[in-house]
Amino acid sequence: xxxxxxxxxxxxxxxxxxxxxxxxxxxxxxxxxxxxxxxxxxxxxxxxxxxxxxxxxxxxxxxxxxxxxxxxxxxxxxxxxxx
Numbered sequence: 001x002x003x004x005x006x007x008x009x010x011x012x013x014x015x016x017x018x019x020x021x022x023x024x025x026x027x028x029x030x031x032x033x034x035x036x037x038x039x040x041x042x043x044x045x046x047x048x049x050x051x052x053x054x055x056x057x058x059x060x061x062x063x064x065x066x067x068x069x070x071x072x073x074x075x076x077x078x079x080x081x082x083x
Contacts, residue, residue, distance in 0.1 A: 024047045
């Protein structure tokens with residue numbers, strides 16, 4: 001079952017003319033924060049130039065969103081534990 005978020009992502013990726021924005025963004029974030037495996041480095045280099053360009057700026061809200069979800073989960077769990 002598809003959610004509204006899935007459709008929103010598909011609309012965004014299509015509007016930006018990207019083929020695999022999610023995977024390219026994930027690899028870009030991982031390359032910035034950690035190390036890529038050799039296979040991942042090859043995969044990233046084989047993605048389209050358009051996807052790599054968009055992923056360079058899209059990684060900022062992507063990582064911020066993940067950090068926000070972790071923060072909400074962490075504070076909700078600690079609040080539930082103290083109740």
